[in-house]
Amino acid sequence: MNLHLLARKASSGGTSRYYSSATALDSPLSLLHLLYLSTTHYSLHLAKQTHARIISIGFTQNPFLATKLVSAYAAFGYVTGSKLVFELMEDKNVCLWNSLINGYAKNGANYEAFDLFNGMCRSNVLPDDFTLATVSKVAGEIGDLNVGKLVHSKSIQSGSVLDTVVANSLMSMYGKCGELGETRKLFDEIPRRNAGSWNALIAGYANSGDCSLRNDLWEIVKCMQIDGMKLDGFTISMLLPLSGLEETGKWDYGRELHCYILKNGLGMGCGSDVHLDSCLIDMYSRSNKVVTGRNVFDRMKCRNVYAWTAMINGYVDKGDLDEALSLFRDMQVRDGIEPNKVSLVSVLPACSSLAGLMAGKQIHGYAIRKDMNHDVALYNALIDMYSKCGSLNCAKQIFYNSFFLKDAISWSSMINAYGLHGKGEEAVSLYDQMLWQGSKPDMITLVGVLSACCRSGLVNEGLSIYNSVINKYGIKPTAEICACVVDMLGRSGQLDRALEFIKTMSVEPGPSVWGALINGSVMHGNIEMQELAYSFLIQLEPENPSNYISLSNLHASSKRWDAVAELRKVMKEKGLRKTPGCSWISINGKTHCFSVADKAHPYANLTYQMLDDLISTMKGAGPIDFEYF
DNA sequence: CTAGGGTTAG
Structure with missing residues (x-):
């Protein structure tokens, strides 16, 4: 029977001339089944029709129907409906409480969910395994360790810790609160572990942000299999973000995991699994294999906003900005999917690099219209886009006239914007302001303010900032930061001091450092220093044609044609060709x-x-x- | 006979 017909039957009541007032659908069991169908077929309409029918035949106080209604409404995000059904129940049992609490939690209303839990305890309904599993998830979501510990102690009192799902939920709560030791302890004490227990443990390790735990994590995955547990879709989707070329040597894991998905038919029950495919696209993008990611993307039966955004991100990172922007359009036009905050933040750098101010402004306008402009990441991306598209004024407008909680990236973006537009003094003064109001600078901030100093000739200011940051904030100087210092000294003609700095650097001088020295030497016509720097640069990058061409141009300018010919020969032997700039x-x-x-x-x-x-x-x-x- | 739970992304 199709849904349309069911809906008509459910709402027909006694008025229909096709159905008598009491149809076979009027038993509680059938109505329950209708509510079940409404959720599996995503039909809020059917849920409402069934609800109407329940009222008209006077089953409003049936606990099973009420509970199912509460959870069905919540599944559609219609929590007010859930609340209404709940309130009208005279006798509120555990199941009813549980489904409302869970409904709030599923819709992100964590504090309301916890308030309900308190209300439940006050009205002398004892929480059971289901309650505690949900509430401990809530504690994890809001990252409140005290609430989490409270739920844990209640679970010990009632004996619910022995329940696998409750224990899994508590484990994940501790992981989210940064208490990996507690997660581990719970895991060791679970009487009957299932795949979810392993997954909660793996999630704790994966999301800890502590990379030194990575080896332990892969060991755990091994143990999981030795223990006779199969990796499931959850496991794989947590491992994929840790795989790929980014982490040296882990590329093969990425491909192996892809094979594992195919071999074990994970998520193949109803077409391909959107979540896993999104993770795969992301993994391949990070491994410089965007085309492979695109293959996964093209084979997907249906794509959600995650999948599209992952694909767009891949093209932005690869530098294929036209394709990124065209996918951004396709997502809306072809699949009718509305971009969310993350999609906008992903696509904005494409506007920056193409200097596409109009496209950037359109996206900004879209964010305002859709009321999505309340996000630091989006504001930061907008500041960056506007400054790179040539509009310092718009960048300033966002930074100074929008109300949002600025993080280190916001400050760095605006400092960068000033630097980019040659306003070194403004950059330094904004940097001082940043420190003064208590934000901690990081590597990126430092590079921004130093390169701003560099371009505006503020050598002393730059050097004093460099020294103070290294001493005060414990930032380790990176090759990029050192290149800024060398650039600063070099541009101001202090080439010997620059070379001295390179010799005493704590990091290995990379191509950017020697490049900066070359730059300074060229500006001040110091040919010996140029040749010295080039010899190091070519040693470091023997396959980069630009270096040979530049050095050859240097020799040509001093009419040393033999050296020029020698370099051209080396390039020819190595098969190096320089693509002309454009x-x-x-x-x-x-x-x-x-x-x-x-x-x-x-x-x-x-x-x-x-x-x-x-x-x-x-x-x-x-x-x-x-x-x- | 019939209700309510945990672990995953861009």
Whole structure:
């Protein structure tokens, strides 16, 4: 029987001329089944019709029907409906309480759920295994260890800790509160473990953020199998984010896990599993295998916002921004899926890199319309996008005129914005303000403020910030931070001091450090220093053609043609070719690309003429402020 | 005979 017909029967009552007033559907058992069908078929309509029928035949006080109604309404996010049914029950038993508490918890209303739990205890209904499992999950969600301990002690009193599900829930609560030791202790004490127990333990290790536990974690996975337990979809979805190229040597785990999913048919019961596929896409993206991720994506039977966002993220990270933006459109147009906060944060960097201010503004507008603009991550992404798209003013507007709790990233983004626009003094003063109001700078902040100093020639300010941060905040200088210092000294002509700094650095000088020294040497015409730096750079990156070309240009400028020829020969032997650099501009949605002395574009002549005009105008006009928006 | 629970993402 189809759902439509069921709904008609459920609501027909005595008025229908096709059905008599009491149909076979009017038994409590049938009504219960209808409510069951309403949830499996995602039909709030059927739930409501059945509810109406329950009222009209006077079954409102039936405990089974009431409980099922409460949980059905909650499953649709219609918690007010659940509450209403609950309130009207004269005799509230444990099951009824449990389903309402769980309904609130499932809809993220954790504090209300806990209030209900207190109310339940006050009205002398004893919590059972089901209650305690739910409430300990609530404690984990709000990360309140005291509440969690309270629930734990109640579980010990009632003997519920012996229940596997309660113990699993408590384990996961302790994991979320950062008490991995307690998770472990509970695990050891569980009389009958199931896969969920192992998964709760693995989740604790995986989400602890402590990478030194990774080896232990893979050991646990091994033990789980030795113990005769099969890894299930939950297990795999926790392991996939830890796999992939990012963590050296773990790439094979990623592929192995993919094989495991296919071999064991995980989630294949009703098509492919969206969650697992999203994790796979993410894993392949992080392993620089976006195309493989795309294969997974294309094979999916249905995609949700997680899957789309994972795919978009993959393309953004890879630098294929056009594809990222086009997927962002497809998600809405083809699948009718609305982006959420995370999708917006993922796609904004694509606008930044394409300097697509209009696209960025559209996304900002979308966030405002959908009332999603209450998220630090989104604000931070907007600050970054606006500053990279050339609008320092819009970035400032977000930073100064929006009400949101600023984190280290917000400050760093705005400091970066000033640096990017050549406003070193503003960057330093904002940095001081950041420290003054109590935010802790991190590596990224430091790189931002140092490179701002660098570009604005604020050498002393930069050096004093560097020294104070290293001593006060215990930030270990990275190669990137050191490159900033070298850049700063080099630009100001203190090349010997820069070299001295490189010699005393605590980290191994990487390509960026030598590159910075080359930069300074070129600016101040120090040829010996350039050659020294290049020799280190080429040693570090023997396969990077840019280095050979730059060095060859250096030799050419001092007319040492033999050295030039030698370098060209080495490049040829190594089969190295430099891809020519290019610039591009988007006009009316079409991107036009230009390389050096490019005459291929139909409007090339016009373009060069305009360029000449601009250059002569600029020469006469003095400094120009490039703030168009 | 019929109700209520835990572990997973971008």
